[in-house]
Amino acid sequence: MKSWIKTHRFLIARRLVQLSLLVLFTLGNVYGFRVLTGNLSASLIMGVIPLADPFALLQIFAAGATVSINVLVGGVLVWLFYTIFGGRAFCSWVCPVNIVTDAANWTRRKLFLEQTERKIWLGRGVRYWLLGLSLVLSFLTGVAAFEIVSPIGMLHRGIIFGMGMGVAAILALFLFDLFAVKNGWCGHVCPLGGFYSVVGRLSLIRVKHDHTKCTSCMACKTVCPEKHVLGIVSKQSGAILFGECTNCGRCIDVCEGNALSFGVRKYINVGEKE
Amino acid sequence: MSQLNHEKATITERRRFLSLMAQSVGLSALGGLVWTGYIEEAKASPLILRPPGALYENDFMRLCIKCGQCVEACPYDTLRLAVPGENKPLGTPFFIPREIPCHMCTDIPCVPVCPTGALNKSSVSSIKEGEEKLDIFKAKMGLAVVDTESCIAFWGIQCDACYRACPVMDSAIKLEYRRNTRTGKHAYLIPIVSSDTCTGCGLCERACVTEKAAIHVLPNEVAQGKLGAHYIKGWDKADEKRLENVSQEVTTHTKRSEKKVEDYLNSGEDLFK
Numbered sequence: 358m359k360s361w362i363k364t365h366r367f368l369i370a371r372r373l374v375q376l377s378l379l380v381l382f383t384l385g386n387v388y389g390f391r392v393l394t395g396n397l398s399a400s401l402i403m404g405v406i407p408l409a410d411p412f413a414l415l416q417i418f419a420a421g422a423t424v425s426i427n428v429l430v431g432g433v434l435v436w437l438f439y440t441i442f443g444g445r446a447f448c449s450w451v452c453p454v455n456i457v458t459d460a461a462n463w464t465r466r467k468l469f470l471e472q473t474e475r476k477i478w479l480g481r482g483v484r485y486w487l488l489g490l491s492l493v494l495s496f497l498t499g500v501a502a503f504e505i506v507s508p509i510g511m512l513h514r515g516i517i518f519g520m521g522m523g524v525a526a527i528l529a530l531f532l533f534d535l536f537a538v539k540n541g542w543c544g545h546v547c548p549l550g551g552f553y554s555v556v557g558r559l560s561l562i563r564v565k566h567d568h569t570k571c572t573s574c575m576a577c578k579t580v581c582p583e584k585h586v587l588g589i590v591s592k593q594s595g596a597i598l599f600g601e602c603t604n605c606g607r608c609i610d611v612c613e614g615n616a617l618s619f620g621v622r623k624y625i626n627v628g629e630k631e
Numbered sequence: 632m633s634q635l636n637h638e639k640a641t642i643t644e645r646r647r648f649l650s651l652m653a654q655s656v657g658l659s660a661l662g663g664l665v666w667t668g669y670i671e672e673a674k675a676s677p678l679i680l681r682p683p684g685a686l687y688e689n690d691f692m693r694l695c696i697k698c699g700q701c702v703e704a705c706p707y708d709t710l711r712l713a714v715p716g717e718n719k720p721l722g723t724p725f726f727i728p729r730e731i732p733c734h735m736c737t738d739i740p741c742v743p744v745c746p747t748g749a750l751n752k753s754s755v756s757s758i759k760e761g762e763e764k765l766d767i768f769k770a771k772m773g774l775a776v777v778d779t780e781s782c783i784a785f786w787g788i789q790c791d792a793c794y795r796a797c798p799v800m801d802s803a804i805k806l807e808y809r810r811n812t813r814t815g816k817h818a819y820l821i822p823i824v825s826s827d828t829c830t831g832c833g834l835c836e837r838a839c840v841t842e843k844a845a846i847h848v849l850p851n852e853v854a855q856g857k858l859g860a861h862y863i864k865g866w867d868k869a870d871e872k873r874l875e876n877v878s879q880e881v882t883t884h885t886k887r888s889e890k891k892v893e894d895y896l897n898s899g900e901d902l903f904k
């Protein structure tokens with residue numbers, strides 16, 4: 358048996374990253390502690406390095422506007438980071454909605470809801486359609502279409518700048534994930550998740566599987582928010598190459614046989630079959 | 632129909648793919664309709680007051696990335712981001728002058744931090760000694776409008792609270808003296824706002840003594856009318872100059888003016904039918 362710390366290490370690390378980002382942003386707003394100013398849409402580190410949400414910028418471009426160079430640099434930096442290294446890590450390591458939907462998922466497991474609920478069919482491709490729709494509607498209305506309805510923005514801005522009725526929106530999202538569809542928001546609907554799935558497809562950091570150590574207990578699939586990405590588990594060794602894998606590392610945490618681990622994708626080595 | 636009875640239609644992979652795509656397009660169309668409806672409603676917020684240097688509302692909405700850096704830069708907590716339930720475009724910065732007006736910082740901290748250019752630095756800058764320098768007096772956040780019925784100065788009571796609160800004193804708000812014929816021996820001190828110099832900071836609205844402010848800031852597009860180019864002040868030499876390039880004889884050509892008046896009147900049989 359692994360110790361509790363070991364079976365939760367990536368979960369704890371993720372929460373620490375998520376919360377410290379929120380704390381830094383909030384300190385920046387409330388106390389003028391300028392390590393991180395702005396929010397996930399656009400920010401400045403130490404008042405110098407710009408960061409920006411590349412998907413928000415894409416919508417602004419679709420709406421027919423050109424932005425100043427600073428924010429463009431910020432968007433490119435974030436884009437490059439996830440393209441080269443992080444994959445879809447934004448969703449599980451940064452996004453505050455992840456905490457809400459993980460809570461819903463945890464609760465639904467505790468209540469055995471999956472064994473009683475009536476299944477609602479919702480395709481995992483919905484997010485890509487919404488991603489496309491966001492851009493089309495941005496073009497048609499002249500406003501960044503997803504940004505103006507995004508519950509991610511509502512929650513994130515809500516924590517930093519004040520919530521308002523955003524509480525209701527987040528509660529609705531929680532209930533949707535808890536009672537309606539398992540991993541409904543993050544795993545099916547969210548166009549930002551769709552965006553990072555596309556952006557992070559070719560990234561270097563990947564979860565790797567060694568099927569010789571696998572006990573086929575399927576604990577990984579129980580906790581995985583995108584369990585179709587774990588198709589190779591217990592069948593063959595290799596890296597999880599789906600863009601939809603959020604690199605959350607929860608599967609690594611729960612794996613008793615240490616059959617899963619983070620690794621670097623090998624582009625050069627032809628011998629390894631990925 | 633009869634064909635269907637004899638042989639089953641072959642469902643190819645291509646047909647399956649195309650119909651699946653079509654299904655999603657159908658759903659997207661419906662979703663897009665609802666979504667667009669919401670966006671159009673949400674961005675129609677004509678009475679919202681934006682930070683200094685904000686572009687025109689449509690362009691502002693296009694560019695604002697909702698990062699809140701202007702809000703963080705504001706030392707008076709004037710600016711805030713719209714939250715759900717306020718019926719304002721979500722996450723965009725605005726201010727309510729009666730609560731906290733804009734104190735018109737000379738270094739305008741809210742504008743240079745805008746990462747996208749939704750707050751345009753050059754619109755609140757003026758050129759001094761060949762250098763572009765921030766100049767808050769060029770801001771056009773809105774225009775103060777006086778409700779003459781609830782303003783006590785129009786009753787003949789000496790108030791001038793707005794006049795004294797105004798950072799562009801004696802220019803954005805001037806006091807006009809009028810004879811009070813009711814008493815016969817007093818003067819009205821009437822606040823008159825000039826759109827040329829009013830920045831829309833709202834300090835007057837904050838200072839107004841009435842229960843609900845008798846002077847309040849509205850966005851310029853809402854508050855201002857438009858004359859049209861054909862009105863010219865004959866007594867204003869500069870305005871008169873606009874007539875210089877106009878040709879003396881202006882002839883309007885219509886279908887009727889092709890003929891002379893006598894001709895079309897005399898030959899216009901169809902007029903008497």
